[in-house]
Amino acid sequence: MKERGEEKGHRFVLKYRQRQQPSSWTIEIDARELKNVETIERPNTRHKDDTKHNKRRKWTKLEVFKKKMAGGPLYLTEEIPGGKIEGAVKITRNRLGQFHMHIPIATPWDRLPPLKPENKRKVVALDPGVRTFQTSYSPQEGVGEYAKGERGFARLFNLCWRIDEIISERKDPKVKLPYLDRRDLKRQQYACMEKIRGLTNELHKKVANDLCRRFDTILLPEFKSQDMVKKNNNGRRRVIRKKTARTLLTLRHYAFRTFLASKVLLHGSELAIVTEEYTSKTCGRCGHIKDNLGGAEVYKCQKCGFKCGRDVNGARNVLLKHLRQPKSV
Incomplete structure (x- = not known):
């Protein structure tokens, strides 16, 4: 019985599936899963040793009640505008490792x-x-x-x-x-x-x-x-x-x-x-x-x-x- 693998002169060469993580991905979140939205002040962690840029800035803190995103809260650099959220909220990661949250908000007529x-x-x-x-x-x-x-x-x-x-x-x-x-x-x-x-x-x-x-x-x-x-x-x-x-x-x-x-x-x-x-x-x-x-x-x-x-x-x-x-x- 022939075993799995690719024959190359000897019995076989076993190949494995590549497990490299994708560079970009998207996660959809229901608007009802966003809870406890508030504005807080935190120091800028990107410049820890630089006193010029290490200033406290405003962040938008929110919690996501979703099994796929178990962990601590999310911190956004921008405030969420007022209005009703329509559709699903998406969190995307681009090829450079930057994260963005897309929130569809309807503007009343x-x-x-x-x-x-x-x-x-x-x-x-x-x-x-x-x-x-x-x-x-x-x-x-x-x-x-x-x-x-x-x-x-x-x-x-x-x-x-x-x-x-x-x-x-x-x-x-x-x-x-x-x-x-x-x-x-x-x-x-x-x-x-x-x-x-x-x-x-x-x-x-x-x-x-x-x-x-x-x-x-x-x-x-x-x-x-x-x-x-x-x-x-x-x-x-x-x-x-x-x-x-x-x-x-x-x-x-x-x-x-x-x-x-x-x-x-x-x-x-x-x-x-x-x-x-x-x-x-x-x-x-x-x-x-x-x-x-x-x-x-x-x-x-x-x-x-x-x-x-x-x-x-x-x-x-x-x-x-x-x-x-x-x-x-």
């Missing part, structure tokens, strides 16, 4: 700010891009730019280059690194990725809050980044370069759109999604379509001589197009 009168409404049209994250055009406020040029994305680009260096060092066929060195490089790569995500989240929050505070109607075009970065999209070759495609994926325009859609409800504003066909190629004065626009930063009409910034012309055309083809979220 009576707490939402009312819409402003029609005669005082302000409208703004946005044009997302690569050189500039968002270019805004408003008949009342004029032109605005958010995170323009390489200076605005300097930290993101530096982190992307650092990730490339780490990947090249890890996968160099000429040098075989020990396991501990490869693990450290992998952790450095994950840390850079988390920093990029944090910077983009901060950018999305600042831009969305500024737009919702200043304007009542926000027009955003359908910016399909996934279709732009595909190398073969229904038989059509990709026209943008690798660096441009990477910048598009790093900025996460669709994540900004979903975040903005949730923010407008809290500020009493409105968000409308507009189709973006020919908004960059169409002249904002005479309506002539310029097919050979390419990657020019300045739009110059060949018919009437109108000269304007490419992104500004696109944002203005988004506003004009919304007057004919609105599509509300």
